[in-house]
Amino acid sequence: MSKISIIAAVADNYAIGKANNLPWHLPADLKHFKQLTTGHAIVMGKRTFESLPKGPLPNRKNIVLTSIMSEGVNKGYYEADSFDDALFLCDHEEQVFIMGGATVYKQCIDKVDYMYITWIHKDFAADTFFPEIDFEKWEEVKHENHDADDQNQFAYTFSEYKRK
Numbered sequence: 001m002s003k004i005s006i007i008a009a010v011a012d013n014y015a016i017g018k019a020n021n022l023p024w025h026l027p028a029d030l031k032h033f034k035q036l037t038t039g040h041a042i043v044m045g046k047r048t049f050e051s052l053p054k055g056p057l058p059n060r061k062n063i064v065l066t067s068i069m070s071e072g073v074n075k076g077y078y079e080a081d082s083f084d085d086a087l088f089l090c091d092h093e094e095q096v097f098i099m100g101g102a103t104v105y106k107q108c109i110d111k112v113d114y115m116y117i118t119w120i121h122k123d124f125a126a127d128t129f130f131p132e133i134d135f136e137k138w139e140e141v142k143h144e145n146h147d148a149d150d151q152n153q154f155a156y157t158f159s160e161y162k163r164k
């Protein structure tokens with residue numbers, strides 16, 4: 001059985017995206033994302049895939065959810081037309097990271113047992129938001145605070161949650 005987790009960077013006001021991009025630039029979070037996901041499978045919606053500047057992320061099995069199948073497999077990624085199909089493609093993976101966007105988080109937040117959330121301590125103008133988290137259902141098992149610094153403009157916390 002694969003470990004299936006959500007991974008997301010979420011602002012104080014639950015913002016996650018604006019104009020099909022991230023509302024912030026936070027290199028420490030990109031590095032954290034890369035460290036956690038490298039060597040594993042990542043599942044994302046079509047819009048999130050389209051937001052990646054260089055296409056599929058290297059050294060990871062990229063699975064893109066879409067109702068309009070193209071030739072992804074020839075271009076370094078897989079396509080799935082349902083969440084169950086995406087998980088089927090990950091059958092033999094040790095770890096699967098659900099990496100957004102909002103439509104995908106909404107579909108799976110009640111199905112996964114683990115979440116890696118980077119809280120970004122500021123409100124952002126946005127058009128895309130993380131679904132409401134019912135903290136009665138989740139136990140925080142990691143909480144690592146970081147101040148803003150020369151390269152990271154905002155304070156942030158790496159949190160991990162396990163379903164109770």
Ligand SMILES: NC(=O)c1ccc[n+]([C@@H]2O[C@H](COP(=O)([O-])OP(=O)(O)OC[C@H]3O[C@@H](n4cnc5c(N)ncnc54)[C@H](OP(=O)(O)O)[C@@H]3O)[C@@H](O)[C@H]2O)c1
Nearest residue numbers: 008009017020021045046047048066067081100101102103
């Ligand atoms: N802060 C973060 O951690 C984070 C992470 C990821 C993304 N984002 C941001 O979130 C925004 C994008 O999110 P979004 O909600 O607009 O789009 P999205 O969830 O990335 O993609 C939506 C598309 O995915 C496809 N899809 C989703 N579920 C499907 C299913 N069950 N079966 C088949 N296809 C499915 C559909 O594509 P078709 O139309 O092709 O059918 C749908 O239109 C961007 O701003 C991005 O930068 C932020």
